[in-house]
Amino acid sequence: MGRMRMEEQWWKGELAADIHQTLRMKELKLPVYKAHSPQIGMRRYFTDLLTVLSSRCNLCPTARHLAVYLLDLFMDHYDITVKQLHVISIACLLLASKFEEKEDRVPKLEQLNNLAYMCNVNVVLNKKDLLKMELLLLENFNWNLCLPTPAHYIDYYLFASVGEKDLHNGWPITSLTKVKAFMEKYAYYFLDFSVQDYAFLNFRPSLIAAACVCASRICMQISPSWTTQLQLLTCYSWEHLTQCIEMMLIYYENDVKEASKVKKQITLQQQVVGSVNHQTTTQVLFQQSSYHPLAQHSTALSQFQSPVQDLCSAYRDSLQAHRPSSLLSGSASTSLHSYSALQASLQPSVQTLPIQGPITMQVAIATEPRHCISMAYGSSYFSGHHTYTARCFDR
Template structure:
């Protein structure tokens, strides 16, 4: 998944340490995530939707992660109907882009509507309703959008992600620049993993960013997995990161299995189509169409087969080390039990849900697939907002 660096690379400036310390102080005041939303089953779909929209708008990772953070905590505070979640998601994305990007990078309302249509979301937003939703979001976050996410830390930690004394497969690293470039891609790969499951919200954002760097070093077989320099910069030891890293590798292995199963399904479909065409060819004297030998995963199959086995072995080896350092808390037991422990933790956090103060909802027709990540087909009608939220001026260009 591609990403774009912001022009102001604060992590390379003279004030980098001060900015990092400020972010670490602010993250201590972040509200606790309780995973209490009745629509939490729809979360993965809306995360994927925000990811697609932010990539098409070429937004920076911090804007995307801030939008997801706003959506998560807003859903966690209110009992929101599925009919309203699309408007809220778009408002979160636009608010985050206004806060993290320059003015000329903020998506226009017309562009967002076009992208929503391309994603099979038949929602037509208007300025008035969207502005009211933005005002409601700002009021709920006390007009404070300076909320640290893992994306705010990761570039700072990547600055010291590779050192001259590091080893690759037990040998000195010949090119620090190339190795760091590959490690950066791995780190952002795990960073994207961190928003796929809400259980990662129980970790501090800075810890997740540090765990992404460490997990990337493990995947690339860089030793040691965690250096003294990284520990001093992040203020996290291996013991602090072990729980989060183990969860990342669990989801990473599941991702590899899903890719492998998808490859098998495509191969089977391809073989079935070839068999049908062969029968048709025997019954006719002329072949009008020939089945293409290309399928979407063909170009990645060789890489996947070479990459999957050593990483699984590496995960097993580091799980043994994780087992040795594992505290007696959430991760007691096997890797699977760690997820059940997180579910137990979430189940114990059940305050009463509030009702979102929005009246006369828009008319929306929703068609859900069997999996949350499928697109939702909707059709919007009139405004569903009450008129008691005041605002000053418009935020959008035509």
């Protein structure tokens, strides 16, 4: 699935409908997520960690979403310590990248260790431990990583997200290319929100992807909000999507309000600083230029509401000053913007990496049935009869 995505845009090919139907059939067999993990309060922190690591490794969205989903399923059945969760999270990212990406794009061990250290993750991985953790995960998932996520559907639905007969603010659309570009930004914005809250796991992945498109049409004021063509393509009516869309729009509204609030605070601070500078300056040497870098695009941009990423850029850049530097030291962040603080903490360091010995795991199966399983990495469970699917660290 991943290799086909990298080599060609399957959603534009002749087999797109067949591939979509196959994905829809596979999602019916997905495990039921029960949110039984004792560490569920740490989920947002590890989701943000995987998001930053995958972004730094330039992995595709399907790899990132699959990594988070693998972690969700594993945490839902096991009681694991925080230190062990760090290793498992990175192993999930590695497996997802091997499944979704080309071999030369799979992160290397040294790269993962450097990124983990920059994120203040007090874990040093070695080849032997990581490969054994991969085997533990593969055994847990019965060697089946073909698990559809919303990211696997989004491009297929976006390809038909806007039609020639659609209206923007009641007027015909003059440029489908520009509208689709904005639509993609909005859809991926909602897609990122869906992975941050485990409540979205109550919906099927295909429904979440369809809701991302519908919520984007609503925010861009494109009518009708849901077309017959999209209903036939996704097999979801407006009634099916209502609950999921409502959750997304609540996130969107809160994010916009927070962005506007912080943006006003920054503007006020700039005005205060400017007024002080004006009072202390005896002579004005330069006048402020009236040139704006986006002026040449203002006509096109004014037709639509700007994506929330643009609206939020000002306050997200200032989060580092308001967030504690210990965000990644082991405690979860429950705010909507911990991901931004996580990115801000990625500053190279000249300190030497701490050296640790092999990690021994104590794993207890969650709630039903919670048997205690004690496994050391050197045990016979990981004997030599296993063959590794991709020895990316041997190169």
